[in-house]
Amino acid sequence: SQTIHQWPATLVQPVGSPLSLECTVEGTSNPNLYWYRQAAGRGLQLLFYSVGIGQISSEVPQNLSASRPQDRQFILSSKKLLLSDSGFYLCAWSVPAPGGGKLFFGSGTQLSVL
């Protein structure tokens, strides 16, 4: 069966520090991978998605970047965190369409930038 791992669960970082969040998927090949951010009490905002190694699409211009160095690994990074980067970050995967599209989420990382 497929599983998705996301870590760390919580993170407190000072403003201006770097960020690296990692997500890995097991039990499937060539998944579509996603990073979402959820602000307190709000819906999810799509940040990045990837349909293959090295292929990254950015949805929102911001202080963050994403990379996919391996088929089932997705990394979210920042060189210098801002206060506005605080939020709940979720990684997800799906089987490529057609016939797929169902999203499976990791357990999330609560990031607090102070």
Add this chain to the structure above:
Amino acid sequence: KQEVTQIPAALSVPEGENLVLNCSFTDSAIYNLQWFRQDPGKGLTSLLLIQSSQREQTSGRLNASLDKSSGRSTLYIAASQPGDSATYLCAAANTGGFKTIFGAGTRLFVKA
């Protein structure tokens, strides 16, 4: 640009009541529509997925319908239980299925 809206934002009902959560989307050219459940501080759990060619899906006490022409989906929960208390989010995927846009969710509280 796809926009997804959920009404109501919050709902409190007594145990045993049947209830309906509403979701509307602005672009009817969707690939699928999904309903998720989120518990506080947790990730999302997929409840139901309706492909664009389908009208409804059922799982246990849950039934989701899709009307693309009107840009609406509803999630029906039968005989609600306190364990159903959570935030329910709907999400519409674009053609191709790799860009899924979420609503802000409906926060449900079922009183024992």
